[in-house]
Amino acid sequence: MLRQLLAAALCLTALTSCAGYQLGNVKPSELSSVNSISVPLFKNETQEQRLASLVTNSMVDAITRDGTYNIASAATSDADLIATIKTIEYSERRNARFDSLKATEMYMNLKVEWKLVDHQNQTLASGKVSGRTQFSVDSNQQTSRTNAFPDAAKNATELIMLRIANGF
Numbered sequence: 001m002l003r004q005l006l007a008a009a010l011c012l013t014a015l016t017s018c019a020g021y022q023l024g025n026v027k028p029s030e031l032s033s034v035n036s037i038s039v040p041l042f043k044n045e046t047q048e049q050r051l052a053s054l055v056t057n058s059m060v061d062a063i064t065r066d067g068t069y070n071i072a073s074a075a076t077s078d079a080d081l082i083a084t085i086k087t088i089e090y091s092e093r094r095n096a097r098f099d100s101l102k103a104t105e106m107y108m109n110l111k112v113e114w115k116l117v118d119h120q121n122q123t124l125a126s127g128k129v130s131g132r133t134q135f136s137v138d139s140n141q142q143t144s145r146t147n148a149f150p151d152a153a154k155n156a157t158e159l160i161m162l163r164i165a166n167g168f
Helices: 002-016 051-066 141-166
Strands: 036-038 079-095 103-118 123-136
Touching (some): 051 141, 079 123
């Protein structure tokens, strides 16, 4: 009798302990019909060369890592992810100890506007994200900035992926 009661309690605990948890994809309801996405080259409104291809590749990597959607060509996809790199903003995080005008660490904000459109050109989802990173300023500040772009791009594209895969 005690064993049956213990077994019933164990089964009840196992069934209720994961209440509300769902295995598999939890796409937003407005994107339930989308299974594949094409990612054309992002537009770049900044002066940084090769930034569009870097951020586009980062977006493809984020979609592939997440696994909620498949990457497809524009002809075979259910939706297109159209995005524009709007601005890059820099701000000082830390300055030199004896020279307050010389930055030693900086923040970078990469601002991206995006929208997911179907083939009837209706917007399914859209938003603005900011990929933020920080970097140390070496003797060549341009190289330091260029080396920080992949991290900022990854942060921005992961925010886009969170929105289209999970709804937040």
